[in-house]
Amino acid sequence: MLHFLIIAPLLIAILAPFLYKKLKSVHTGWFVLVVPLFIFIYLLSLIRTVIHKPLLLQLNWMPSLGINYDLYVDGLSILFGLLISGIGTLVVFYSIYYLHKTEKLGHFYVYLLMFMSAMLGVVFSDNIFVFYMFWEFTSLSSFLLIGFWNHRHKSRYGAQKSMLITVFGGLSMLAGLIWMSLEVGSSSIRVLIQNSEIITNSPYFMPMLLLVLLGAFTKSAQFPFHTWLPDAMEAPTPVSAYLHSATMVKAGIYLVARLSLLFAGTDEFFLIVSGFGLLTLCWGSYMAVKQTDLKGILAYSTISQLGMIMAMLGFGTGIAVFAAIFHILNHATFKGSLFMVAGIVDHETGTRDIRRLGGLYTLMPITATLAIFGVFSMAGIPLPIMNGFLSKEMFFDAAVDLRLESGSIYQMVAPFFPIIAVIGSIFTFVYSMILFFKTFTGKLQLSKLERKPHDPPIGMLISPAVLVVLIVVIALFPGPFNKYLLTPAVTAVMGEVPHTKIYFWHGFYNAPLFMSLIVLFTGTLLYLTRDKWLHVYNRLPGRWSMNKTYDYVVNGIFKGSTVLTNSYMTGSLRSYFRIIVGFIAIIGLYTMYSSNGFALNINSTPFSLPEFLVALTMAVAAISIIFVHNRIAAILILGVVGYGLSLLFVFYSAPDLALTQLIVETVTVGLFLLCFYHLPELKRDKETSGNKLFNLVVSVGFGVLITLIGISSHSSKWFKPISDYFLENSYELGGGNNVVNVILVDMRGLDTMLEICVLGIAALGILAMIKYNRKGDLE
């Protein structure tokens, strides 16, 4: 059933364009809505079985290659599955009111359903290859969704950027996964985890870890690779809400969580994941304050929240993992609702620029109320109805508790992590406040808006409202969520059952509470005085933003490859020839040298004086061709070489060859004369002396190579030649005494047949070139 449900959106996607075309009166989204809703309900029904024992559903796909469509359903995958299908339902519902029927809805829902399938596949797959297939499928569908309004340049730029970065990570992840599966000998993620000691003890542990983490970091927009996420905001808002806050960006988180059991406990994993996570947390929240676009703020906020989750997964302690899983759930709820609110504001006012917005509270009271919950939950305001506060408190708790861990690495970094966490959270607080107060309070600037805003239709408000209700419900009644969702998920990540309960109130005199208070006060202070310190952004990101680095790298690759290609693809046949022959000479000579391939056997048959004289004449003629500047003379001297060759054939008793060579040489020289008669005189070489020297070196090198090969092959005869067989059996089998001819027409007649084909083709080619014009008519 689940096998089918995962690809069900993909199958339904085939219908979407037809529904859009045929049933114009009904918004296509209504049909699509059924799919995620059904999956959501089905997954809910699975929970009861899964919390006791994870399910392994097997289906053979390519058993001979070890690639099977196996699904593994445990607490972690079901949590993600519920997020994907649940928020998917809300997003489809929201998009019904958000996107007008004149948009290309057929395309939109195809892409969205593709993405849904891919994401479900990612979280449920057990086989690394199937996992990877779905993983790239998310990149692909995300690319299509970001570029949905493909007439805009920024959409195309954002789509390309996200594609390049995530596919780069995806490919390196594939390498890492394959490497690990080779070490263990299985392509099942479950088996990899069971054999984790093979991998952690492998000398290649570090590269494997880095390759896999590269995939997770690019997908989840961690620090150096976060740059694609803000540009992905060019997508329609439902897409941003779905892909770039709740689901796709969490694929990397999922990967790290899924493989924690594999890597956990190693210092490398701890340092890299938590280090980059905290860095991303701080950088993302710091940069979010600077943004003026609502979705820009939300994008950087997503980056920073993902950094926080990643950091907690890196900590690897029970409380940290619990906090991470809890925050995944919380972040999906509040960030989803915030994106939808941003979409509503955009929809109603026609702008997302906070410099033009303000004072919308009176005009859009419902929207503002929804926003309050999302924003305050994100900021982690200590109120009992905000789920964000609970997980943030746990985050502080986990950071502080690191000092209780044994291990020198933990001891070393433990004092710093709480401080970094607090700094990141302060900025989180500041941008959250900016997001809300700049939009909904302050002076109303109606003149800068396209129309007078008012609350949107009720349908648009339902989805964010559901999420906001969830925020409150999770905060007030965390118990059931803990029991059915979080505990099984943490069990799946940690491999053991955690004993964690969610408290709102830890009592006085504990570190997390103080840290929260510090965040609250410093954040308020910074928010109120922000005009005084905002100019630091001219200094710190300054010219160093990752965007510019990305542009620089992409343009650099483009320019560099252009320069490189232009440098050797000159269009001059002469230089190509130089390269080809030069490389043959270098490689050949090196091979001969390195394999000690040269052989010399002097005990061959002695040669006679006439042979020597003919060879000498040929050599002199050949050399003199180089110095002749008259073309006709060069052709005639070439004839000397040819006739000399036929003489040599006579000396070596090859009458057939001698005859053929004689006539062919005559014909060739005649043809040369016929052709070149019409050409202008040879010009003086325009080549520089450097090129001439280069030509000399290449040609001498090539000549030396061929000579050496000739001598060596002649001097080393390893096998008895088969010519004896021909000599003995020529008359017996072929009925002729001329062995050469018997070989040509009888023993190896096929060669001859194809050679006369070659001749025929050559003749027809020449005929066509000369007699027919460009149109193909006979002239």
Next chain:
Amino acid sequence: MRTNDLILKTTTNIIVFIILAFSFKLFLAGHNMPGGGFIGGLMTAGAIILMYLTYGLGPIKKVIRVPFTFLIALGLAIAVATGLGSFIFEQPFLSQTDGYFYLPILGKTHLATAVLFDIGVYLTVIGVTMTIILSIAEDQ
């Protein structure tokens, strides 16, 4: 000024026959002596070229009515046909055989199927050589 090439024409008339005869000899003797379809074909082409050199393009075209491109096709067809012929006797492609036969005039004669194949080679080579040379020569 019209040139008078009487000597050339006269000698050509004689020599062409000698060359043609020699080329046939090369072709037929190929199985036991130096020669064969390839050299025979080139030699025949040489004789035809000599005729062209002496008499020009027009007159010779009237004498040799067969277009040379047709010779290429014919030669290739014969070569392939001899190869296919061995299928009739359930032999692999291009199997050759030979034997001695008593013919009315020639008496005991050695005949080999390889000669049939060689005819294909012979005709193709004539066609190819003549096509190349004539198409280049006619292009002004």
